Amino acid sequence: MDERKQRAYCLLVESIAHYAFRQATVYAEDVDLSEQVENADSKTRGPIFHHYSESSGEEVADDLMRLRVVKEVTPSNYEFNCPLPDVISVVRTNLQFGRSFDAVLRTFIMVYYQWGTDYWGFGGEPHLPFSPRIQLVPLLDALVGAGDAISVGRQYKWSERVLPLVKCGGYSATWPQE
Numbered sequence: 521m522d523e524r525k526q527r528a529y530c531l532l533v534e535s536i537a538h539y540a541f542r543q544a545t546v547y548a549e550d551v552d553l554s555e556q557v558e559n560a561d562s563k564t565r566g567p568i569f570h571h572y573s574e575s576s577g578e579e580v581a582d583d584l585m586r587l588r589v590v591k592e593v594t595p596s597n598y599e600f601n602c603p604l605p606d607v608i609s610v611v612r613t614n615l616q617f618g619r620s621f622d623a624v625l626r627t628f629i630m631v632y633y634q635w636g637t638d639y640w641g642f643g644g645e646p647h648l649p650f651s652p653r654i655q656l657v658p659l660l661d662a663l664v665g666a667g668d669a670i671s672v673g674r675q676y677k678w679s680e681r682v683l684p685l686v687k688c689g690g691y692s693a694t695w696p697q698e
Contacts, residue, residue: 521621528662529621530608532628535659537589537607539631540580541600544569569598579627588614625668626685632656649675 521529544567569590571577581598584590589610590598602610611618618624632642643650649672652660660676663669668682678686 521615524662524666525621526612526615528659528666528668529615529618529624530611531659531662532624533583533587533589533611533618534604534607535656536580536583536624536628536631537600537604538655540569540584540590540598541567541604543571544600567600568593569600571596576627576630580631583619583624583627586614587611587618622685625682629686643677647677649673649677651675 569581569584571581577596581590581592581596585592585598587610588601589607590600593599632640639653640656641650641652642656643652651674660669661671663682664671664676668679669676670679
């Protein structure tokens with residue numbers, strides 16, 4: 521993986537980790553996991569990301585666990601191994617364990633399509649530019665540098681190479697019948 525792809529990969533994982541951390545915070549407010557976590561490992565101290573067995577949650581957990589960003593404490597519950605500002609350095613250290621660039625990009629697309637299209641300004645319409653919120657701009661700029669997105673003024677659209685991944689990420693309703 522060249523340096524541009526590696527930068528985009530790290531920012532993709534960082535965005536996925538931010539999503540998981542927000543979910544961990546919300547879940548921690550809803551459910552007390554202390555008894556389950558204590559029984560699993562008395563050294564657990566970080567926020568717990570829980571997924572409800574939907575494919576996007578499983579993909580998030582798999583990507584973050586392979587890269588050593590989280591560890592499993594009980595089935596479907598994952599503790600963060602590092603603070604969010606350290607995610608990129610942890611990912612760089614563990615790149616050899618991660619899934620392919622396209623697999624991680626697909627996870628990102630699934631998560632942001634499923635959980636934040638309106639809020640994040642995230643787009644998946646083929647060939648139509650979209651305006652992401654400021655938090656996603658560094659990632660989209662990195663994807664432009666890697667050839668996976670196209671800058672259109674202050675907007676972005678997906679490159680032809682990425683369109684099949686966008687389709688797999690959940691945007692099938694906007695695609696012509698094959």
